[in-house]
Amino acid sequence: PESKIVGTSKSFAPSYDWFQTDCSVTVVVYTKQKGMNSEMVILDYEDSRLRGEIIIRDYSYLLNIELSNAVQEDIAVHVAEKVGKVEIVLKKKDNIPWKKLGQPLESHNSFIKRTDQGLYYRKCKLISKTEVTHDTRLFCLLLPQSTHFQVPVGQHVYLKQIVTGKEVVKPYTPVSCSLQTHFKEPSCHDGACLFLMIKIYPSGLFSSELDRLQIGDYIYVSNPEGSFQKCQVQTLEDLFLLAAGTGFTPMIKLLNYVLTNVNSLWTVKLMFFNKTEDDILWRDQLEQLILQDKRFEAQFILSEPSKEWNGKRGKISSSLLSEFFKRSKQDSKVLICICGPAPFTEQGERFLKDLGYCKEEIHSFTA
Ligand code: FAD
Ligand code: NAD
Structure with a gap:
């Protein structure tokens, strides 16, 4: 059947709509910005919650919804760069009509300073750890399948783990897996992995704990930050x-x-x-x-x-x-x-x- 608009949010710019077909739900964000690209869209889906953050210079637009029905993990994100439209395509688990998109969660449909947004963390799995030097390792972290984010050049992320019962957070700068510009990591499709080159200090609070992580263990990774453009x-x-x-x-x-x-x-x-x-x-x-x-x-x-x-x-x-x-x-x-x-x-x-x-x-x- 033809797609039709079934829900509209009344709010300040940007804004969003959604529509559905038998098997999919598409959320469309109109940013009204030229020159958008996929690096500006960060998407997570966890425990039936959809969280989309759209970065527009120093501001971020947030979608934060408890979806009314279940969707599959593979979510597609399309960015129409010239018109500034972002489409999030969700595949329904059950092919039934949705009455509404879902329940708004904290700060849903808000457009606020990035610095006021707070960092969002998702759990990533350590899939490899290789020696770079005697004290520095290259960690490869796998993002959840439903997560979409790319770390722009010159930006860092925060890693979070519990050290002796307390949450500890430190910044790290994702790297490419190689300096060979045409080299592609065979086991990891683009954007799904994060490579981090980290020096282990024997008395370092965070890095020594990180070194104890085993392949298959999880660590929290934040959204990217940084002033380089x-x-x-x-x-x-x-x-x-x-x-x-x-x-x-x-x-x-x-x-x-x-x-x-x-x-x-x-x-x-x-x-x-x-x-x-x-x-x-x-x-x-x-x-x-x-x-x-x-x-x-x-x-x-x-x-x-x-x-x-x-x-x-x-x-x-x-x-x-x-x-x-x-x-x-x-x-x-x-x-x-x-x-x-x-x-x-x-x-x-x-x-x-x-x-x-x-x-x-x-x-x-x-x-
Ligand atoms: P800490 O417990 O902080 O200690 C580090 C070392 O310094 C230890 O040997 C400790 O004994 C010693 N030390 C601690 N305090 C003092 C002091 N006052 N005087 C003298 N010595 C002291 N690191 C990377 O390896 N890779 C990265 O990609 C990376 N990116 C970063 C990006 C940003 C934006 C920033 C700010 C830092 C980055 N770092 C990076 C550094 C990282 O954030 C941590 O600072 C580093 O891993 C050390 O943390 P730790 O908790 O292991 O060590
Ligand atoms: P290190 O102790 O092995 O020192 C490397 C070199 O830095 C030394 O050989 C020396 O030439 C120079 N150096 C060290 N201390 C100096 C001082 N007081 N004055 C002048 N030169 C000095 O370095 P490391 O253990 O690899 O530490 C790297 C540092 O870089 C950490 O402090 C880390 O936080 C920082 N870092 C910052 C970012 C970021 O801000 N984006 C990213 C990665 C690392």
């Missing part, structure tokens, strides 16, 4: 990356993104600060990328090198920065991204300002 790199000519230790994590997706999507790009230079050679994350992959892509260069700087180390030594300094970060041409459009321990990031910002870079040319990754 892709438009900061869209017409870029030079990208300089300043990373220390696990501060390398936001650089991974960023590298993949710019090398595949930013046509104006001339050079990408990474300065990677670590204690010892054994601490350099994905050194092999970085060296391979240098060979593969002429635009990419990397320099490793060690603060506690062995006698055999021939490369650069020391900690972040104005002279190291000015030596390596040379623009491809005078007045090139440049962005410098910094991530590492707080004192490292603060020193980096200060040195770069002293070297004449302006505020808009520097992005620091922080919580």
Whole structure:
């Protein structure tokens, strides 16, 4: 039978409608925004509750409904980018007509500041854990089948677990499973998995507990957060990356993104600060990328090198920065991204300002 509108919400922008056929229910959100994309839609379905969050700049529109009838786990989300329409297609478990969509839950149909929305967590299953270095592992988490979310470049999530009876939450930055831009993880279809590169500190409250997780165990993962925006790199000519230790994590997706999507790009230079050679994350992959892509260069700087180390030594300094970060041409459009321990990031910002870079040319990754 033909679809027909059976329910309408009267509210401020955005708004939603729903319609049904014999076997499906479609919820349509009219965001009235141009340039929507699937990264802006976060969807969860758990215990008959449907929760959809649509991110529009600093605001989020929330659908939060206890559905009146059961639906299947595989939910499709379609985003009509130009008109800003989001369609959520639910498959009915029983092919009977629904009288209503469901019961509104807390903050349903609200449009409020993202910072006031509170973080939503869903349970994800640990499906693999591989060694990156002596103390850092790559964790692969499987999202629930009904969950739709992608973590945008430069954003982080919060992980939550119970440590000695108390809830503990820490931020982590999802990475790509590889620096090979064309590599696809065979066992995990796009968007279903989250890869996290996490350093285990023996006395670290959260990370040591995380290391005790077994394959098949669950952990809570929040919605993404962060201030980085892709438009900061869209017409870029030079990208300089300043990373220390696990501060390398936001650089991974960023590298993949710019090398595949930013046509104006001339050079990408990474300065990677670590204690010892054994601490350099994905050194092999970085060296391979240098060979593969002429635009990419990397320099490793060690603060506690062995006698055999021939490369650069020391900690972040104005002279190291000015030596390596040379623009491809005078007045090139440049962005410098910094991530590492707080004192490292603060020193980096200060040195770069002293070297004449302006505020808009520097992005620091922080919580
Ligand atoms: P903590 O219990 O916090 O301790 C960490 C270490 O520091 C331990 O060795 C501890 O003994 C020592 N320590 C604690 N307090 C002090 C102190 N005052 N002085 C000196 N030493 C101290 N980490 C990653 O591995 N991967 C990521 O992708 C990642 N992304 C992040 C994204 C953001 C936005 C931020 C802010 C941080 C990110 N981190 C990341 C760091 C992460 O959030 C945790 O801080 C880290 O895992 C340590 O947590 P922990 O509870 O295990 O250790
Ligand atoms: P680490 O202790 O192994 O140090 C790595 C290098 O950082 C050192 O070799 C040194 O060159 C530099 N460094 C360390 N302390 C410094 C200081 N006080 N001043 C100047 N330089 C310093 O690093 P780690 O254990 O891998 O820690 C990484 C840090 O990055 C953590 O604090 C973590 O919270 C942070 N981090 C932040 C984000 C984010 O904000 N988005 C993401 C990932 C990691």
